Amino acid sequence: MKIHVPRDAAARAVGADQVAAAILAEADRRGIAVTLIRNGSRGMVWLEPLVEVTTPEGRMAFGPVAASDVAGLFDAGWQGHPLALGPTEELPWMMMQTRLTFARCGITDPLCLEDYRAHHGLKGLHRALTMTRDAMLQEVIDSGLRGRGGAGFPTGIKWKTVSDAPADQKYIICNADEGDSGTFADRMIMEGDPFTLIEGMTIAGLATGATRGYVYMRSEYPDAVQVMAEAVRIARDAGLLGPSVMGSGRAFDMDIRVGAGAYVCGEETSLLNSLEGKRGVVRAKPPLPALEGFFGKPTVVNNVISLASIPVIFDKGAAYYRDFGLGRSRGTIPLQIAGNVRRGGLFEIAFGMSLGQIVDDIAGGTATGRPVKAVQVGGPLGAYFPRALFDTPFCYEEFAGAEGLVGHAGIVVFDDSADMLKQARFAMEFCAIESCGKCTPCRIGAVRGMETVDRIARGDAAAIPLLRDLCATMKSGSLCALGGFTPYPVMSALTHFPEDFVPLHEAAE
Amino acid sequence: MQVDEADVCARVGDILDAHGGMEGPLLPILHAVQDAFGHVPMAALPVIADRLNLSRAEVHGVVSFYHDFRSQPHGRHVLKLCRAEACQSMGGDQVADRARALLGIDWHQTTPDGAVTLEPVFCLGLCACAPAALVDGRVVGRVDQARLDSLLDEVRA
Numbered sequence: 001m002k003i004h005v006p007r008d009a010a011a012r013a014v015g016a017d018q019v020a021a022a023i024l025a026e027a028d029r030r031g032i033a034v035t036l037i038r039n040g041s042r043g044m045v046w047l048e049p050l051v052e053v054t055t056p057e058g059r060m061a062f063g064p065v066a067a068s069d070v071a072g073l074f075d076a077g078w079q080g081h082p083l084a085l086g087p088t089e090e091l092p093w094m095m096m097q098t099r100l101t102f103a104r105c106g107i108t109d110p111l112c113l114e115d116y117r118a119h120h121g122l123k124g125l126h127r128a129l130t131m132t133r134d135a136m137l138q139e140v141i142d143s144g145l146r147g148r149g150g151a152g153f154p155t156g157i158k159w160k161t162v163s164d165a166p167a168d169q170k171y172i173i174c175n176a177d178e179g180d181s182g183t184f185a186d187r188m189i190m191e192g193d194p195f196t197l198i199e200g201m202t203i204a205g206l207a208t209g210a211t212r213g214y215v216y217m218r219s220e221y222p223d224a225v226q227v228m229a230e231a232v233r234i235a236r237d238a239g240l241l242g243p244s245v246m247g248s249g250r251a252f253d254m255d256i257r258v259g260a261g262a263y264v265c266g267e268e269t270s271l272l273n274s275l276e277g278k279r280g281v282v283r284a285k286p287p288l289p290a291l292e293g294f295f296g297k298p299t300v301v302n303n304v305i306s307l308a309s310i311p312v313i314f315d316k317g318a319a320y321y322r323d324f325g326l327g328r329s330r331g332t333i334p335l336q337i338a339g340n341v342r343r344g345g346l347f348e349i350a351f352g353m354s355l356g357q358i359v360d361d362i363a364g365g366t367a368t369g370r371p372v373k374a375v376q377v378g379g380p381l382g383a384y385f386p387r388a389l390f391d392t393p394f395c396y397e398e399f400a401g402a403e404g405l406v407g408h409a410g411i412v413v414f415d416d417s418a419d420m421l422k423q424a425r426f427a428m429e430f431c432a433i434e435s436c437g438k439c440t441p442c443r444i445g446a447v448r449g450m451e452t453v454d455r456i457a458r459g460d461a462a463a464i465p466l467l468r469d470l471c472a473t474m475k476s477g478s479l480c481a482l483g484g485f486t487p488y489p490v491m492s493a494l495t496h497f498p499e500d501f502v503p504l505h506e507a508a509e
Numbered sequence: 510m511q512v513d514e515a516d517v518c519a520r521v522g523d524i525l526d527a528h529g530g531m532e533g534p535l536l537p538i539l540h541a542v543q544d545a546f547g548h549v550p551m552a553a554l555p556v557i558a559d560r561l562n563l564s565r566a567e568v569h570g571v572v573s574f575y576h577d578f579r580s581q582p583h584g585r586h587v588l589k590l591c592r593a594e595a596c597q598s599m600g601g602d603q604v605a606d607r608a609r610a611l612l613g614i615d616w617h618q619t620t621p622d623g624a625v626t627l628e629p630v631f632c633l634g635l636c637a638c639a640p641a642a643l644v645d646g647r648v649v650g651r652v653d654q655a656r657l658d659s660l661l662d663e664v665r666a
Contacts, residue, residue: 013635013650045637181593184634219577220633222646260536260575263631277535279574295532337637339598344637367599376594412595412636426597430631
């Protein structure tokens with residue numbers, strides 16, 4: 001029999017390795033031949049470890065499985081067991097999604113190229129190899145794909161800028177420095193379907209004339225680093241990477257690089273400095289990295305999900321992708337639902353669902369069963385949304401209009417025990433710890449911000465306008481998003497949850 | 510752990526040889542040095558600077574910029590606890606307070622017997638099974654009090 005047990009870090013973190021070992025031991029004891037496949041995660045993290053058994057009726061899901069459940073599951077013949085969930089594809093979480101970027105994740109063996117090919121893998125690259133560079137660039141522009149790292153810049157325009165820049169060497173750099181709390185889409189795709197990212201970067205190289213690429217990963221993701229490095233080796237051995245991509249005579253190759261625990265290196269210019277072997281200090285723009293990036297050469301810096309969405313766009317066409325979404329937010333977005341939720345995980349859907357639907361219907365409210373108080377969207381630099389803003393549609397412009405940001409689409413839910421003054425202080429503390437130190441509003445402002453929040457906590461009402469003023473300075477005076485966006489969580493906490501800022505509350509009475 | 514300077518120079522030289530021809534090799538070199546010695550010894554800096562045609566100050570500047578690089582060896586085990594928002598929402602702060610109290614040390618410190626170093630980490634990407642920890646590079650999720658206590662038993666043994 002064929003059994004899938006995820007190798008995704010979230011599954012391993014809750015015992016998938018022990019479950020896999022128990023399955024092999026139990027099968028051996030009973031003399032049952034088992035083919036065990038370590039797949040990526042389906043994204044239903046609350047059901048991990050999610051074990052799947054292949055049957056003539058499709059893959060059947062069981063979860064969450066503990067090693068101690070394995071003998072009982074074999075006794076039951078893997079059916080009619082209390083942990084049986086039915087066909088995986090028919091679970092409501094799966095049925096409600098539109099999986100384009102994550103179509104293969106959790107289904108295939110992440111490091112099996114044959115499996116990748118059997119599930120539409122490399123179809124996009126095959127098509128790209130028949131197109132002119134201009135046609136490839138137009139395809140990306142027409143898809144409406146925007147940077148999934150958070151900035152939302154049109155990917156096709158960025159590629160065209162690099163393509164048009166004359167240079168002897170250009171680079172494709174994948175920003176895999178996924179440091180935002182509440183986000184794990186990059187990690188999941190790199191652990192669960194790494195060839196998608198390699199294919200997307202290769203297409204980017206062909207479209208822009210870049211022949212070298214790097215994936216800048218985090219040291220906090222040891223499992224993802226290992227899978228990506230192995231996938232690059234396999235792709236190179238198979239002739240997908242190297243001097244002649246799939247025998248086309250056109251070159252593209254790539255390597256994996258690992259950061260060293262600096263959050264600010266997720267900012268594209270400090271990432272470039274880090275990759276060059278320097279301190280991860282932010283660079284002023286202009287010059288744009290597209291014109292003067294890695295070692296001064298024209299460089300595409302794209303997020304993992306942007307690049308991993310390229311193969312499906314080339315496989316199915318720009319129009320297919322563009323037809324999903326709302327307004328200027330086209331295609332799908334892999335939501336990462338995290339924190340205090342009943343059902344947490346990855347949920348890919350067209351842009352446009354309201355925040356309330358995501359939190360109440362998809363996530364099912366809080367894990368603790370208490371009322372939802374606040375939802376932070378977009379990582380540590382994202383705003384805290386109160387229930388009053390739950391009708392905001394999940395789109396770039398609409399979130400900006402509500403003084404927030406989509407960011408990398410991480411959604412962290414807090415119940416009513418959260419203290420929003422404490423969360424505001426943490427935002428400032430995080431900025432102070434992670435500031436690269438280049439510009440004053442961030443380096444000094446974050447420290448003063450912590451002190452000012454502490455004054456408010458001690459009952460000093462005069463510190464509140466000071467905090468607002470400081471946030472305005474940081475927002476407009478910082479070079480990058482770290483100092484510039486730290487005011488989002490701080491100001492949203494202050495604006496939407498004044499009762500947690502005691503003197504403000506007293507002043508209102 | 511005392512490191513012999515001549516030994517450091519020789520082994521760092523080998524690491525530098527293995528990274529020849531790389532674009533922007535300093536971070537991969539520093540990772541390799543830290544893997545080899547458990548930290549980045551001061552004696553390694555001039556060797557690296559000389560080979561890469563940098564000043565010692567530049568190399569030191571890079572080492573000190575990144576949280577990962579340590580100037581001292583860590584304990585026999587390293588326990589990293591996530592301090593970021595998703596873990597906070599699931600009681601990560603209480604778990605961290607308990608860890609500090611039971612180990613009797615603060616962040617970045619090592620227990621006097623050299624068994625455990627406690628480090629904060631900002632996001633392991635395990636935000637849907639929070640609170641999260643990394644024990645000697647192994648991921649652990651849903652770290653409630655009971656799971657923390659068993660992790661502490663493991664690293665203090």
